[in-house]
Amino acid sequence: MSRVKRIAKELEECRQDTQSGVSLRLNNENDLTKLTGFFKGPPGTPYEGGVFSVDITIPNEYPFKPPVMKFATKIYHPNISSVTGAICLDILKDAWTPILTLKSTLISLQSLLQSPEPNDPQDAEVAKHYLANKAGFDDTAAYWTKIYASDGDKDGKSEFSDSALYGIDDAIVTQFENMGFPRDKTIEVLRRMSVKSFDGVRDKTALENQILEELLKECS
Amino acid sequence: MKVNIVEWHGFSTWHWNLATESHPENSGYVDELCGICRVAFDGTCPNCKYPGDDCPIVLGSGCTHNFHLHCILKWLEQDTSKGLCPMCRQTFTYKNLYPIMTEELVNLQTLIDGHRVMRERFQTDNEQEFEAFEDEDGEQMNG
Numbered sequence: 001m002s003r004v005k006r007i008a009k010e011l012e013e014c015r016q017d018t019q020s021g022v023s024l025r026l027n028n029e030n031d032l033t034k035l036t037g038f039f040k041g042p043p044g045t046p047y048e049g050g051v052f053s054v055d056i057t058i059p060n061e062y063p064f065k066p067p068v069m070k071f072a073t074k075i076y077h078p079n080i081s082s083v084t085g086a087i088c089l090d091i092l093k094d095a096w097t098p099i100l101t102l103k104s105t106l107i108s109l110q111s112l113l114q115s116p117e118p119n120d121p122q123d124a125e126v127a128k129h130y131l132a133n134k135a136g137f138d139d140t141a142a143y144w145t146k147i148y149a150s151d152g153d154k155d156g157k158s159e160f161s162d163s164a165l166y167g168i169d170d171a172i173v174t175q176f177e178n179m180g181f182p183r184d185k186t187i188e189v190l191r192r193m194s195v196k197s198f199d200g201v202r203d204k205t206a207l208e209n210q211i212l213e214e215l216l217k218e219c220s
Numbered sequence: 221m222k223v224n225i226v227e228w229h230g231f232s233t234w235h236w237n238l239a240t241e242s243h244p245e246n247s248g249y250v251d252e253l254c255g256i257c258r259v260a261f262d263g264t265c266p267n268c269k270y271p272g273d274d275c276p277i278v279l280g281s282g283c284t285h286n287f288h289l290h291c292i293l294k295w296l297e298q299d300t301s302k303g304l305c306p307m308c309r310q311t312f313t314y315k316n317l318y319p320i321m322t323e324e325l326v327n328l329q330t331l332i333d334g335h336r337v338m339r340e341r342f343q344t345d346n347e348q349e350f351e352a353f354e355d356e357d358g359e360q361m362n363g
Contacts, residue, residue, distance in 0.1 A: 002257065002266035002294075009258050063256065064298050097306035098295055099255040 303335025
């Protein structure tokens with residue numbers, strides 16, 4: 001089995017390298033095909049301060065076929081599914097070559113966080129948010145980093161706001177909550193309609209009426 | 221003083237001669253790893269036991285990247301390789317240094333040729349499609 005020797009070598013090299021900020025761990029001592037990779041969010045991005053973990057599965061044909069990787073940490077990024085963690089990156093598909101390693105691939109993921117490609121999205125909703133409102137996207141991505149990718153205060157979780165999680169302006173949710181609609185239903189409808197804020201909306205009343213209509217349907 | 225040699229043992233070492241015309245300064249010895257399996261060239265690919273002629277190396281001629289023959293064979297067997305060098309993604313071609321065409325070298329040549337045919341077919345297909353597209357366009361313009 002050629003892949004076993006190479007994976008063992010890669011693990012050893014990664015263990016000795018303290019510079020790259022990338023680490024690899026076997027999920028189970030006796031299985032070299034299931035690993036977890038860790039790296040830090042790049043500085044100067046909304047992912048700064050977060051530690052991201054990536055599920056790695058090594059196929060039989062490795063290193064001739066790419067490793068299967070997906071984010072285990074939830075992350076808000078145009079090229080990564082916000083639901084499943086699936087990654088859209090060429091080297092994990094047809095641009096893979098056997099000189100790439102698990103470490104170099106994790107470093108590529110780190111640089112993907114630095115330079116998103118919203119025009120070739122994995123998560124269309126997130127990409128739309130990125131293109132329409134970069135500042136709003138950054139806030140949501142930073143928020144996700146804070147609640148999902150930070151170690152430490154796990155008990156701080158109760159504080160997080162469900163509206164910020166989807167990048168929805170809390171004022172809108174409160175507005176409909178005050179009318180007597182349940183908070184979770186309001187967020188569900190706003191998500192479905194991709195309404196994040198009223199900024200830049202030309203006919204605010206019409207949109208409000210649309211939301212109301214949907215909410216009434218939802219709650220009837 | 222007279223010394224009688226009772227017994228003697230001969231030793232020898234060997235290594236691949238990777239000196240090439242483009243890199244004459246590599247006086248022959250290169251302490252390098254095969255980029256695919258990450259084992260030294262003087263060692264074997266992961267599936268072989270004995271280094272040397274049983275597990276030869278291949279020198280790239282388009283680029284200057286070298287691999288164990290068995291490693292580059294496995295890579296070129298993948299459709300996704302598109303016949304490209306794993307290091308630099310140029311079309312992979314090799315220098316034939318071996319006097320005898322072994323079965324493995326024949327396989328290597330077949331794979332390289334196969335990828336070339338695929339590439340050429342892909343190219344002509346695209347050209348034809350492009351021409352068809354142009355024709356359609358032309359008709360519309362005329363109509």
